[in-house]
Amino acid sequence: MTNNSLLDIQPEVKAALDAGKAVVALESTIISHGMPYPQNVQMAKKVESIIRGAGAVPATVAIMNGKIKIGLTDQELETFASSRGVVKVSRRDFPGIIARKQLGATTVASTMFAAHLAGIKVFVTGGIGGVHRGYEETMDVSADLEELAQTDVVVICAGAKAILDLPRTMEYLETKGVPVIGYKTDVLPAFFSAKSDIQLVERAESPEEIAKIILAKDQLEMGGGLLVVNPIPTEYSLDHEFIDQVIEAAVRAAQEQGVTGKHITPFLLNEITKRTEGKSLAANLELVYNNALVGAQIASALAVELKQLR
Numbered sequence: 001m002t003n004n005s006l007l008d009i010q011p012e013v014k015a016a017l018d019a020g021k022a023v024v025a026l027e028s029t030i031i032s033h034g035m036p037y038p039q040n041v042q043m044a045k046k047v048e049s050i051i052r053g054a055g056a057v058p059a060t061v062a063i064m065n066g067k068i069k070i071g072l073t074d075q076e077l078e079t080f081a082s083s084r085g086v087v088k089v090s091r092r093d094f095p096g097i098i099a100r101k102q103l104g105a106t107t108v109a110s111t112m113f114a115a116h117l118a119g120i121k122v123f124v125t126g127g128i129g130g131v132h133r134g135y136e137e138t139m140d141v142s143a144d145l146e147e148l149a150q151t152d153v154v155v156i157c158a159g160a161k162a163i164l165d166l167p168r169t170m171e172y173l174e175t176k177g178v179p180v181i182g183y184k185t186d187v188l189p190a191f192f193s194a195k196s197d198i199q200l201v202e203r204a205e206s207p208e209e210i211a212k213i214i215l216a217k218d219q220l221e222m223g224g225g226l227l228v229v230n231p232i233p234t235e236y237s238l239d240h241e242f243i244d245q246v247i248e249a250a251v252r253a254a255q256e257q258g259v260t261g262k263h264i265t266p267f268l269l270n271e272i273t274k275r276t277e278g279k280s281l282a283a284n285l286e287l288v289y290n291n292a293l294v295g296a297q298i299a300s301a302l303a304v305e306l307k308q309l310r
């Protein structure tokens with residue numbers, strides 16, 4: 001673990017890391033830009049309690065007072081959930097937001113970066129960014145993919161949303177050498193729906209099996225991330241055709257309104273929530289809870305493996 005003076009690690013998280021216990025990092029953009037208030041803060045607290053229930057220590061990451069906070073209090077979660085003017089911080093945004101001491105919420109890319117600085121190996125989120133539809137024109141590829149290419153953190157997600165170009169997203173990950181493991185699935189989950197028609201090449205049946213794969217990757221000193229894709233439980237999975245139509249309409253609205261750059265993903269998430277009258281939000285909450293449980297189990301299994309090596 002680094003002693004970087006820009007890190008502000010909560011004592012409980014620090015103690016767990018020092019003792020080699022399971023720690024799970026969490027992002028804050030999903031709170032500030034991914035869901036409406038107050039569901040966002042309820043989600044954040046429940047995710048932390050699920051992780052604790054599975055025997056790991058949660059560490060939500062955000063930027064505050066010129067430091068990268070690793071682990072937030074309930075009061076701080078409330079601040080990020082309810083304040084206006086919280087900035088969505090991807091990798092490129094760190095220096096400015098820290099220097100100006102603004103409130104910054106971390107994305108998948110920047111949470112991976114921060115988790116790695118702090119020595120945290122496992123990170124749970126809802127969905128990752130990817131190659132956007134219309135990439136041929138816009139060159140819009142989320143920094144999340146590049147971070148997966150270079151930063152050694154395991155990310156548990158429910159696949160990627162069909163707001164993205166899923167085949168191109170998978171091609172990009174292959175090109176960059178990022179292992180993608182389906183948790184009890186042969187196909188890439190599509191976030192709101194448990195299945196897409198994209199075949200995976202790796203499947204695992206248990207957290208222990210995934211921990212062994214992570215360990216092998218460590219021993220190879222490959223660097224870079226590893227992605228675990230965990231399908232939304234089928235009872236909450238939304239109908240493919242229903243949600244695809246909503247997504248199509250949201251993507252068109254973004255184009256018509258000229259939304260670009262970092263604003264696209266939050267815009268689409270908000271449009272989808274509005275257009276499904278909350279159905280998508282309910283699914284989003286359930287898949288995050290499911291990821292929290294599986295992520296904590298993987299972190300715990302990995303802690304056991306690493307202890308045996310010491």
Ligand code: PSU
Nearest residue numbers: 029030034107108127129142143262265
């Ligand atoms: N997908 C979601 N919810 C989210 C995000 C993605 O279902 O909140 C957020 C994550 O923080 C992710 C970011 O890292 O959006 C990707 O943004 P962009 O496409 O601008 O890289």
Ligand code: MN
Nearest residue numbers: 140141142261
């Ligand atoms: Mn983008």
